[in-house]
Amino acid sequence: MRLIPTSRQGATTLVEGSDSTAGRTDAELWTRGDEAAFGELYDRHAEAVWNHAYRLTASWSTAEDLTSSTFLTAWRRRHDVTLVKDSALPWLYTVAGHLARGEFRRTTRFQRLLRRVPVDDTVRDHADQVATSLDGEHRLRAVLDAVARLPRSEREAVELVLIGELPVGEAAAVLGLAEASVRSRVSRARSRLRGALEEK
Amino acid sequence: MSETGLPLPPRRPLPSDARERMRRRITSAEPPVRERPNRRGPLVAAAAVVLLVAGGAVGAQLTRDSTPAVAPPPPAATSPDWMNVQLGYGKTTDADLATCGLAGIKSTHTFSMRGRRIVVGDADDAGRRRFCEITYTRVSVSLPDSSPIPVGDGAVSILWRSPSGVVVGQAPRGADAMSVDPESEPDTLDDVPRVEKLIPSDLFLLRSVAPVENVEFHVQEPPSYVTARVVKSELPGPEWSTTRDAYPSGSTAGDLPANQAARCLDLWQTDGPPYAGNVPKSFDDPADWRPTVRVGQDSAEGLLVLREEGGDTAYCTLRNGVATDLRWAVQQADVEKMFRVLGGLESPGTGVTILAGTTTSHVGELVFTSPGQAPVRAEVADGTFAVRLTGPPTTTPKHPRDFTVDVNDPDGMILYRGPAG
Numbered sequence: 001m002r003l004i005p006t007s008r009q010g011a012t013t014l015v016e017g018s019d020s021t022a023g024r025t026d027a028e029l030w031t032r033g034d035e036a037a038f039g040e041l042y043d044r045h046a047e048a049v050w051n052h053a054y055r056l057t058a059s060w061s062t063a064e065d066l067t068s069s070t071f072l073t074a075w076r077r078r079h080d081v082t083l084v085k086d087s088a089l090p091w092l093y094t095v096a097g098h099l100a101r102g103e104f105r106r107t108t109r110f111q112r113l114l115r116r117v118p119v120d121d122t123v124r125d126h127a128d129q130v131a132t133s134l135d136g137e138h139r140l141r142a143v144l145d146a147v148a149r150l151p152r153s154e155r156e157a158v159e160l161v162l163i164g165e166l167p168v169g170e171a172a173a174v175l176g177l178a179e180a181s182v183r184s185r186v187s188r189a190r191s192r193l194r195g196a197l198e199e200k
Numbered sequence: 201m202s203e204t205g206l207p208l209p210p211r212r213p214l215p216s217d218a219r220e221r222m223r224r225r226i227t228s229a230e231p232p233v234r235e236r237p238n239r240r241g242p243l244v245a246a247a248a249v250v251l252l253v254a255g256g257a258v259g260a261q262l263t264r265d266s267t268p269a270v271a272p273p274p275p276a277a278t279s280p281d282w283m284n285v286q287l288g289y290g291k292t293t294d295a296d297l298a299t300c301g302l303a304g305i306k307s308t309h310t311f312s313m314r315g316r317r318i319v320v321g322d323a324d325d326a327g328r329r330r331f332c333e334i335t336y337t338r339v340s341v342s343l344p345d346s347s348p349i350p351v352g353d354g355a356v357s358i359l360w361r362s363p364s365g366v367v368v369g370q371a372p373r374g375a376d377a378m379s380v381d382p383e384s385e386p387d388t389l390d391d392v393p394r395v396e397k398l399i400p401s402d403l404f405l406l407r408s409v410a411p412v413e414n415v416e417f418h419v420q421e422p423p424s425y426v427t428a429r430v431v432k433s434e435l436p437g438p439e440w441s442t443t444r445d446a447y448p449s450g451s452t453a454g455d456l457p458a459n460q461a462a463r464c465l466d467l468w469q470t471d472g473p474p475y476a477g478n479v480p481k482s483f484d485d486p487a488d489w490r491p492t493v494r495v496g497q498d499s500a501e502g503l504l505v506l507r508e509e510g511g512d513t514a515y516c517t518l519r520n521g522v523a524t525d526l527r528w529a530v531q532q533a534d535v536e537k538m539f540r541v542l543g544g545l546e547s548p549g550t551g552v553t554i555l556a557g558t559t560t561s562h563v564g565e566l567v568f569t570s571p572g573q574a575p576v577r578a579e580v581a582d583g584t585f586a587v588r589l590t591g592p593p594t595t596t597p598k599h600p601r602d603f604t605v606d607v608n609d610p611d612g613m614i615l616y617r618g619p620a621g
Contacts, residue, residue: 046222047214055208064218068225075226137599139207162206190205197207 090174146196154189300332315469333362336466352428457491463523464516493579564610
């Protein structure tokens with residue numbers, strides 16, 4: 001697969017015409033499913049997924065891996081999935097959540113007594129040093145620890161609505177639930193998280 | 201604090217180099233477009249798959265009694281994306297039979313899937329079959345007197361489960377399609393891709409990580425469906441087989457670094473996560489990897505570093521000297537950084553931290569210090585390093601920057617002193 005950089009990246013000029021991805025909705029690009037369309041989806045959502053992946057892992061280097069894997073999974077499953085709303089973001093967040101939890105399970109399966117040391121972040125700049133200060137990282141890890149202890153149904157809602165900051169409607173659609181159900185799950189989870197974080 | 205009420209970090213702009221790096225990872229992980237079969241209805245017909253047979257990629261249609269439709273290409277055309285291979289198929293070689301110690305029996309076929317080959321023997325006069333699994337470092341053979349285990353209404357039976365988890369079963373007579381209820385496999389996105397396939401002689405293969413699988417068969421005459429629930433925990437485990445180590449080195453010493461490296465590569469091949477954008481291409485051939493440095497061999501927490509000719513690095517975790525898991529890293533040290541901590545392990549409650557990574561050729565020695573502890577010299581070799589540090593047990597995860605490192609050149613001249621991360 002080639003992920004074609006679009007004109008927004010400045011690396012390649014996208015030829016306008018019938019093949020153009022400009023102005024297409026996510027759903028239209030998803031349905032097209034070709035490399036140019038997927039490249040446009042990548043450019044639209046890579047930043048959001050990367051940030052979400054960091055919030056799920058508290059590691060920028062892992063977030064890069066997770067983002068790559070998320071888009072790769074999305075590419076491979078693009079014919080199996082129909083977008084329920086126009087935006088591909090809820091689906092991508094869901095995939096990232098699955099992958100993040102998979103890594104955790106794998107760790108526990110093989111290394112019950114071991115955990116990974118957070119390694120140097122791949123991205124280095126001043127903002128990186130500020131944003132990933134030890135305190136901030138530890139606070140995020142505390143949140144993730146608390147989220148990991150939530151019941152699965154609440155955890156999925158929290159990952160999309162609280163961590164991913166998606167509208168409840170979009171989270172409900174991708175989870176196949178009524179909006180009211182998602183709201184109540186988030187509300188219950190919020191109470192549990194508040195209690196768990198206050199204990200720390 | 202974010203608007204959600206949780207102490208979440210603010211979102212950041214994605215640097216262009218990170219964007220392109222991830223794009224390259226996705227690009228390099230995926231071969232030219234090859235459409236995968238979609239699920240159709242409750243049953244999936246036997247579908248076209250790309251097969252890997254005897255080191256070559258073979259396009260073939262696997263049906264109940266088919267043979268490869270296309271001749272294997274020369275060995276040089278080995279598929280670089282072997283992780284995408286679901287199931288390979290070919291005649292069993294004499295070498296495989298000899299490896300399995302089954303030289304006296306007739307064999308039907310050999311099936312290859314991620315990291316292993318499954319040899320399926322013909323039924324003997326009593327109707328019993330022998331099976332064998334060959335991985336990179338192990339050979340397992342089914343016991344001759346094991347009995348089938350009926351599942352469902354008895355129309356389906358499980359004949360063997362290999363130590364790596366491949367189930368071989370007897371399908372209902374005349375079955376022409378097989379599928380697994382997606383509901384029984386909740387983790388398809390983040391674990392080893394499932395393989396379910398009818399093979400000749402009304403047999404089937406099933407490889408998945410789900411503890412329970414609801415399997416459905418379509419029988420042609422009379423048209424009907426047969427379902428069976430396969431509960432993995434109710435099946436015999438390793439006692440269904442005799443297993444021996446068969447390392448590529450020829451030595452049987454489990455504590456030999458080359459054997460530990462081979463075992464870790466074996467585990468990753470057979471049970472690792474799916475091929476993703478961050479897996480080096482060089483994992484295609486485990487023989488390309490060599491062990492470089494090792495720490496904690498005799499302890500509960502150890503690490504063996506592996507290097508490949510192209511410079512990729514991987515980390516094999518050890519528990520009491522036994523290889524348990526493989527992780528990889530594709531970044532390398534550069535002149536500017538001189539060394540780079542790429543991975544590590546921490547054992548909560550013990551105070552043990554292991555750091556590992558790569559160095560440039562300018563580096564001769566790395567000495568790590570944690571507050572209040574004596575300096576520890578890292579094992580450095582072949583452009584890699586590893587160090588095992590101990591300190592007071594803590595409840596919060598350590599970061600490399602919690603340690604100080606002295607980096608010296610081969611003559612002992614200091615090149616850098618400061619945080620390790």
